[in-house]
Amino acid sequence: MSQLVRMFLLVFLAAFGLMYVTSQLNSSAGYSGGNTLTVYNWGDYIDPELIAQFEEETGIKVIYQTFDSNEAMMTKIKQGGTTFDVAIPSEYAISKMKEDNLLLELDHSKLPNLEHIDSRFMHLSFDPENAYSVPYFWGTVGIVFNPNLVGDLTFDSWDDLWDESLRNNVFLLDGAREVIGMGLNSLGYSLNDTNEEHLQEALAKLSKLTPNVKAIVGDEIKMLMANEEAAAGLVWSGDASEIMDENEDLDYIVPEEGSNLWFDNMVIPKTARNLEGAHQFINFMLDPEVAAQNTEYVGYSTPNKDALTLLPEDISGDERFYPDEELTERLEVYDNLGPRMLSHYNELFLEFKMHRK
Amino acid sequence: MEARARNLYLVPYVLWIVLFVIAPILLIAYYSFFNVEGQFTFENYQKFFTPVYLRMTLSSFWYAFLITLFSLLVAYPTAYLLTKTKHKALWLLLIILPSWINLLLKAYAFIGLFGTYGFVNTVLEVTGIGTKQILFTDFSFVFVSVYIFIPFMILPVYNALEKMNPTLIDAARDLGASPWMTFRRVVFPLTIDGVKAGCMAVFIPALSLFMITRLIAGNRVITLGTAIEQHFLVTQDWGMGATIAVFLIIAMAILMLLTGNRKRGLIDIVKR
Amino acid sequence: MSKGKWRLSNLYLIAVFVILYAPIFYLMFYSFNSGGAMRNFEGFTLEYYGEVFQDTRLLIIVLNTFVIALLSAAISTIIGVMGAIAIHYIRSNRPKGTLLTLNNVLIVSPDVIIGASFLILFTIAGIQLGFVSVLLSHIAFSIPIVVIMVLPKLQEMGGSLLDAARDLGASSWQVLTKVILPYIKPGIFAGFFMALTYSLDDFAVTFFVTGNGFSTLSVEIYSRARQGVSLSINALSTLIFLFTVLLVIGYYFINRRNNRPAGKGVRA
Secondary structure (H helix, E strand, O other), rough: OHHHHHHHHHHHHHHHHHHHHHHHHHHHOOOOOOEEEEEEOOOOOOEEEEEEHHHHHHHHHHEEEEEEHHHHHHHHHHHHHOOOOOOOOHHHHHHHHHHHEEOOOOHHHHOOHHHHOOOHHHOOOOOOOOOOOEEEEEEEEEEOOOOOOOOOOOOOHHHHHHHHOOOOOEEEOOHHHHHHHHHHHHOOOOOOOHHHHHHHHHHHHHHHHHHHHEEEEOOHHHHHOOOOOEEEEEEEHHHHHHHHHHOOEEEEEEEOEEEEEEEEEEEEOOOOOHHHHHHHHHHHOOOOOHHHHHHHHHOEEOEEEEHHHHHHHHHHOOHHHHOOOOHHEEOOOOOHHHHHHHHHHHHHHHHHHHHOO | OHHHHHEEEEEEHHHHHHHHHHHHHHHHHOOOEEEEOOOEEEEEHHOOHHHHHHHHHHHHHHHHHHHHHHHHHHHHHHHHHOEEEEEEEHHHHHHHHHHHHHHHHHHHHHHHHHOOOOOHHHHHHHHOOOOOOOOOOHHHHHHHHHHHHHHHHHHHHHHHHHHOOHHHHHHHHHHOOOOHHHHHHHHHOOOHHHHHHHHHHHHHHHOOOOOOOHHOOOOOOOHHHHHHHHHHHHHHHHHHHHHHHHHHHHHHHHHHHHOOOOOOOEEEHOOO | OOEEEEEEEEHHHHHHHHHHHHHHHHHHHHOOEEOOOOOOOOOOOOOHHHHHOHHHHHHHHHHHHHHHHHHHHHHHHHHHHHHHHHHHOOOOHHHHHHHHHHHHHHHHHHHHHHHHHHHHHHHOOOOOOOOOHHHHHHHHHHHHHHHHHHHHHHHHHOOOOHHHOOOOOHHHHHHHHHHHHHHHHHHHHHHHHHHHHHHHHHHHHHHHOOOOOOOOOOHHHHHHHHHHHHHEEEEEEEHHHHHHHHHHHHHHHHHHHHOOOOOOHOOO
């Protein structure tokens, strides 16, 4: 008995001791002060130096929290119970959050730096007035491939992924909209198509891709492609630039049939407490110099036209990540198809995954 | 013990059961009757009986069966040999210890080990067997799953073996039984409860495996757990996710009934 | 046993241990890689160990993880032991069976479901997400495993011991503290130990119920994985792993010295 009591006392003592140390660390790092701002972002999606710079300039302490999917983020914000002042969802999530009244309107008078954003990326379908969101980064969906492993094959069309020489040599990213969208695009349909016949046609076409598919994976795709586990892969452009940083042999293209144009945007969710600080933060991130530094760190495409002029030519002139007007015309932003259609897309994707070789 | 004292002990426990077991089950059952648009419907249950979900259920059961079988085949001799070692409790602890390291990290390590240019393939290359695709195959999926579940199979079998009276083996041997006979007629029947408990502890979680299905099997294997995770986290079709969960809970209840009387089952994990 | 057999059986055990520890040593090995990734070992460096100690946020998260694990394991052990004793003394079979089935539900439910339903629960109850909600969830999913660890010891104890104690005039408090608890002590330790494992291991449940800047190690690792796991996480895991190995071995030998028969307390 006394041994039990001793053990439990020890455990509680240790726990409270650790709690004390944690609170000391917390306060020494300034996390428990009054003027804080909670930023909810994807993991490693901002240059930490910029956070420090913002803290220094404004005296606001930033608490940086991360999520790993738009859906997880929306669930958290929907349920409340937490205070997020700024969040960075993707465009389709924004239209959904708008519908669910999860966003607060932005006060444009507090965002003078908004003028630096390229007009191509303003007033888009998911938020026509930019009343709720400001673009943070943007990109495309395309094919990353390893010229050393594909022989004579060149890539300019989605159909190239169907080539027989790529048997068991293609990775796909694990996203229903992206994969079904590729099927639709390759048949010349819009990737927002809701026509059941077209969708079935796309599924039939995708099932022919099955023998080529080595795996359908998540974020590991970057590591796997860089490690040359497969010759080609369907990826987001942001991932592609990271892969190419790791392994310079690889290349990226956006197929000529067209593809997806995606955005990650800064918003103020309804859970925000520090509205003033949130606007300051967004405006800070829109500053051309800040945006340029952030772009160099993250490696995605910036919508900030004045930041682009500050970037070295090998970044800003890279047509793979800053495609010309002609190609941009053929890119489509995902529409919010509504929960029922989205769920149908997911079911089709599930069916595709269940195809065995 | 007096009833009053007993009831006093019962209060916090029952409170826990009501709040964290019954309430969640009711919530799940409730959600399973709503579709994505939030209307009351039986649609989800209809959908579960379409070929896509039925095939998924079937393949989940098949893989769970394989995982359980191989876990048992590896775990039984291990547990048996462990009981024969010095410091056996320490070795047992060391078997559990790897499960304290984050699963995602271990999965990444397996990707590195099994990759085309990974350690295993280098060994195969050097020994002249030649490079094979290991990652994203049924083999790697079952292997890593067995790796994850093996401690949960070893523990109950080990405990059952420890509980067994060693003189029985001597008696059998004295009566002229071969080692195989002794095992089949004496040792195995005496440890069958431990084996059952271990199979339960592996089979049900194996039905609801996720993440490994993507990382190691590259989504070539879809289990019920993957589908639940997808519906809760990606599709946000909580109704459908909850419906699959309802079936999983029902499957679990049936299995617990099948593996004999209720007092046994999982409890045997630690019965000695 | 013949010599050849002995070798073969040892070889088998060694093989099992090698496979069990292979991925862990793989992680540890690359934590020293100056190349910055879990491939192509370029050169030896301790850089990532330095990074771990400079990253205050990471250290806070590690401490949080241990605080949650220790507190939840201790509290769930107390509630679980009370529950097990109560269940043991229910005479009729029906309610006993029902309680046990309910007890097992959480053990076999997929984590995602547990997490999602707890999230809804906390929202309905109006509990702020953060330390408290994570602690409550960890206590909740650890209780059944404690009950399962303790019950068999209670069943093993039998009634005669208690009758004897009561005949000798012991009060029910004395019966509890002087007879029952000492007897089921190994079960209690095993339960505590398993609860600790569950808590340290958990990702999905914590992921759902955490918020307001509070995080545990596994959640942090998952959100960092988007960029590929940094080697400082490998370094951290190596440190934690070595620390636990030392703890376990130390605990085992101390326990062995204090306690005969050998090692009873650590049987999990």
